[in-house]
Amino acid sequence: MAKDTLSEITGLPDDLGIGDDLARSQQRVSIRVDSRRYGKPMTVVEGLDLPDDELSSLASTLKRTLAVGGTTTADGSIELQGEHGTRLEAALRDEGFDVET
Template structure:
């Protein structure tokens, strides 16, 4: 039996590009604030199962929207300088992710 595609699930044609939206909405991003050296807060977004290039692109988008610095860690988490609870949650929702605080 062939693997189900999103068009089989939704009944919509593949060329609409709904796969990306469905894949993002099925993922739950976890946001937490950690403290680093000298007591500086770092907001960490974890739990996203994205390819490295998409994760880097999302990190770049979030950094631009929040006007902060940050990076993608080796374990696949996005680290943003500072504490950005509600603004980050709204930005992730705008990108199509479900958010868990």
């Protein structure tokens, strides 16, 4: 019989996945809008402390939710084409992040 491992964050079994939710809610994510080539807006999500695979998955979810193109960067940011203030904030809160405004 395998012994359940306990989360270092919550002290509860890892199988419950509560530690992941708690870790996400403790991150302070910021949203800013940059101007790119030809004056096109680019929304940047910063402050994410996620492994590369989770960052890519989150970027895919946000792109699908907002119906936009985008990418992840080497410094752990997500860049989305266009300006998506309140819709992006709501989408990040739905994913369990605390968003700075």
